[in-house]
Amino acid sequence: MYIVISKFKVANDMSCDVQQAFKNRPHLVDQVEGFIAMEVLQPEHQPDEFWLLTRWSDQEKYQQWHRGHSYKKSHQGIPKGLKLIPGETEIRHFELLSE
Numbered sequence: 001m002y003i004v005i006s007k008f009k010v011a012n013d014m015s016c017d018v019q020q021a022f023k024n025r026p027h028l029v030d031q032v033e034g035f036i037a038m039e040v041l042q043p044e045h046q047p048d049e050f051w052l053l054t055r056w057s058d059q060e061k062y063q064q065w066h067r068g069h070s071y072k073k074s075h076q077g078i079p080k081g082l083k084l085i086p087g088e089t090e091i092r093h094f095e096l097l098s099e
Contacts, residue, residue, distance in 0.1 A: 003056070009046075009088035014081065039052070
């Protein structure tokens with residue numbers, strides 16, 4: 001299994017808008033071959049911070065999606081005017097070794 005964890009921090013008091021965007025997401029990635037699951041996390045004492053954990057069957061399927069049209073389309077729901085704190089965005093890629 002291939003796992004991608006993304007972290008970002010909202011700079012302009014739009015955390016509630018981001019929460020709603022995730023709750024109302026169109027689930028486009030859910031239909032992509034190789035996609036297994038997505039979890040959106042918000043640290044208890046960091047309401048402006050968000051973590052996304054996506055699980056994929058393998059790295060190739062993730063990369064196909066990331067380069068494809070549905071990736072761009074799935075990000076159209078990002079709230080207009082959203083600003084992120086520079087230097088607080090991080091994307092990490094993992095191979096699952098054990099469950």
